[in-house]
Amino acid sequence: MSKRHTSNTNLTVISNGQYQGLKVYPRPLSAEYLSAILQTLQAAMNEHPRTFMVRFDLHLPQLNFRDSPVVYDSTVISKFFKSLDAKIQHDRLIKGREGKRVHPSTQRIIWAKERADADTDHYHIAIFLNNDAYNHLGNYNRSGQNLSTKIVEAWASALGLDDYSTRHLVHFPEDTPVYYLNRNAPNYPQTFASAFFRLSYLAKLETKHYGDRTRSFGCSRI
Template identity: 40%
Template structure:
């Protein structure tokens, strides 16, 4: 969230047009069959501000400044690592973004695609509640 706010401020100060973007999220904590903990995160952003994540792979060791980079940086900072070598801990799945427009003639199809993808987070078999920690959370509106 802080990186989005800073990025929008930087764009504004550079004289570029900006669109408001309130970050909303859903997260789920899961365990693989071998017991390895991992997280899934869904971000809701204004598509006028961030229509695509951008390239999340380095080119000649350099990363482009885009949404994907901000996500990778946020995650490694959360883990207390702060090093580019750990960006690979963030995985961007195929079809990792969706556009949802309530005024689109395809809204129902878009909505079904988005909710179908989000429902993946609710699968029970990969959750473990025995440690007393939460396995699901979301931002508050």
């Protein structure tokens, strides 16, 4: 018998470490979120057989006091993705004008909003791009026209801050921030399973908000 989440009865809880034959984090996860994650990952691979996946976190500015009013509403994350996609498409346009070979790249996304013990929300993010268009983050400790810089600039745009003030609010994990998924590679089943396991963390139910009329999870429409 399926177990429903006590704070959101629309969500089915699984905690056995498995989902459709794939290994997932062994903690309470949403089956609905896992389904959306799997569909997004499969859609990315169907369009781009060589897909570049990036995992990073976005933090909201630290409030000066606990009872500070909400400064950023739920539109901040959609503003971020819209800005990042605009920068990616502009990059494609500029390279085309320079006579370079341009590979189209559809941006697909997964995000989860959490708070835990902090005073402000943070977002766990995964983006999927065409590996033939983007295949590295670049040095995210320096300025430049690389993908990591575009991510920082897009978050700055969403927050209404300058790039310098925003840089410390974007965190790229030291442990495997990127995944290279190649559907024609011999190790594809293993890399796909590894990527899905990493993404399953975004489906965890603890530290998410329910009952405040805001979304805690989202992904691209297939």
